[in-house]
Amino acid sequence: MITRTLDAGTSPPAAGFGPSRRPARWQSLLSQGVSSAEELLDLLGLDPGAADCSPNHFGFPIRVPRSFVSRMRPGDPRDPLLLQVLSRTAEGAEVDGWVAEPLEEARFSPVPGLLHKYRSRVLLVATGACAIHCRYCFRRHFPYGEHAAARWQPALDYVAGQPSIEEVILSGGDPLSLRDSKLADLEQRLSSIPHVSRLRIHTRLPIVLPERVDEGLLAWLGGSRLQTVMVVHCNHPNEIDPAVAAALGRLRDAGVMLLNQSVLLRGINDSSAILRDLSVALFKAGVMPYYLHVMDRVAGASHFDVPRSAAEHLIQEMRATCSGYLVPTLVREEPGALSKTPLGA
Numbered sequence: 001m002i003t004r005t006l007d008a009g010t011s012p013p014a015a016g017f018g019p020s021r022r023p024a025r026w027q028s029l030l031s032q033g034v035s036s037a038e039e040l041l042d043l044l045g046l047d048p049g050a051a052d053c054s055p056n057h058f059g060f061p062i063r064v065p066r067s068f069v070s071r072m073r074p075g076d077p078r079d080p081l082l083l084q085v086l087s088r089t090a091e092g093a094e095v096d097g098w099v100a101e102p103l104e105e106a107r108f109s110p111v112p113g114l115l116h117k118y119r120s121r122v123l124l125v126a127t128g129a130c131a132i133h134c135r136y137c138f139r140r141h142f143p144y145g146e147h148a149a150a151r152w153q154p155a156l157d158y159v160a161g162q163p164s165i166e167e168v169i170l171s172g173g174d175p176l177s178l179r180d181s182k183l184a185d186l187e188q189r190l191s192s193i194p195h196v197s198r199l200r201i202h203t204r205l206p207i208v209l210p211e212r213v214d215e216g217l218l219a220w221l222g223g224s225r226l227q228t229v230m231v232v233h234c235n236h237p238n239e240i241d242p243a244v245a246a247a248l249g250r251l252r253d254a255g256v257m258l259l260n261q262s263v264l265l266r267g268i269n270d271s272s273a274i275l276r277d278l279s280v281a282l283f284k285a286g287v288m289p290y291y292l293h294v295m296d297r298v299a300g301a302s303h304f305d306v307p308r309s310a311a312e313h314l315i316q317e318m319r320a321t322c323s324g325y326l327v328p329t330l331v332r333e334e335p336g337a338l339s340k341t342p343l344g345a
């Protein structure tokens with residue numbers, strides 16, 4: 001029932017676009033997302049005061065595709081998908097050690113829009129835009145204006161000048177919030193650099209708006225000379241519905257290697273049973289669990305934190321009950337380390 005209500009919003013784009021300027025369907029769906037706490041709670045039949053909801057967005061507006069809302073349980077203020085996107089009063093708390101820029105990324109940026117922290121791979125901040133705003137995001141205060149590589153040439157020149165770089169990671173923001181024409185151009189320019197052999201895309205879009213995986217995306221991604229890896233970002237098994245599973249299947253059929261990273265979030269997925277269900281659902285959809293991140297200490301998100309001892313205990317419980325390949329590596333990001341730091345080994 002709720003699905004029907006939500007789908008009513010997916011009308012065709014406004015008149016005035018000529019056929020060539022017509023946005024792709026996913027772009028229309030994206031622009032029709034929910035952008036206020038009031039509407040979000042209303043769609044779920046919840047009181048405005050539910051779930052510790054705050055009308056203040058703390059400078060990080062609410063943004064959530066209707067398809068993602070349709071997977072929330074109506075009437076449940078503790079719904080694990082809702083809690084990822086609803087601004088809450090707890091975000092206003094100032095907590096010692098929780099800061100705007102926890103990873104000190106500026107130190108690792110040799111040219112604007114590029115982070116070179118680890119050997120053999122670089123991360124390109126392809127855009128600052130995301131399809132969904134996750135309240136726990138460590139980039140919620142990120143100075144995208146300075147970084148979003150609208151002009152990619154300096155970053156590409158840097159990659160071309162460093163033969164040790166084998167892999168380029170598109171991140172953001174969400175790189176798949178860019179149009180396919182831009183992405184295809186970027187892919188072309190990267191694949192013309194002989195020492196680059198892999199293209200990795202870190203994205204939440206196939207999960208939160210599966211319509212993004214359309215012909216336009218599959219055409220440039222499936223046709224690349226580069227080996228392609230997509231790291232999706234899914235935190236809870238309820239995020240995977242048949243449309244998401246089908247989108248992941250289309251990516252696999254196009255030859256894309258699929259991995260998942262999650263963030264360990266209090267009240268959302270901090271149980272070994274939920275994490276196990278998530279791994280099983282992902283694997284069924286052809287996605288290998290990769291990383292489970294403990295929270296980066298970003299201001300406004302401390303209420304999602306799971307203590308390190310509890311996190312390590314969860315991963316040990318998973319190991320005791322799951323096939324080894326279904327257990328993600330629990331990691332923490334430490335400024336200055338040579339790689340992500342594994343925990344609970």
Ligand SMILES: *Cc1c(COP(=O)(O)O)cnc(C)c1O
Nearest residue numbers: 115116117118121122123169340
């Ligand atoms: C996480 C990250 C990577 C990728 O690390 P992997 O362990 O290869 O997944 C690369 N660059 C930056 C800056 C990162 O934060």
Ligand code: SF4
Nearest residue numbers: 130133134137173204
């Ligand atoms: S999609 Fe990723 S980058 Fe964007 S808000 Fe969510 S966690 Fe942050």
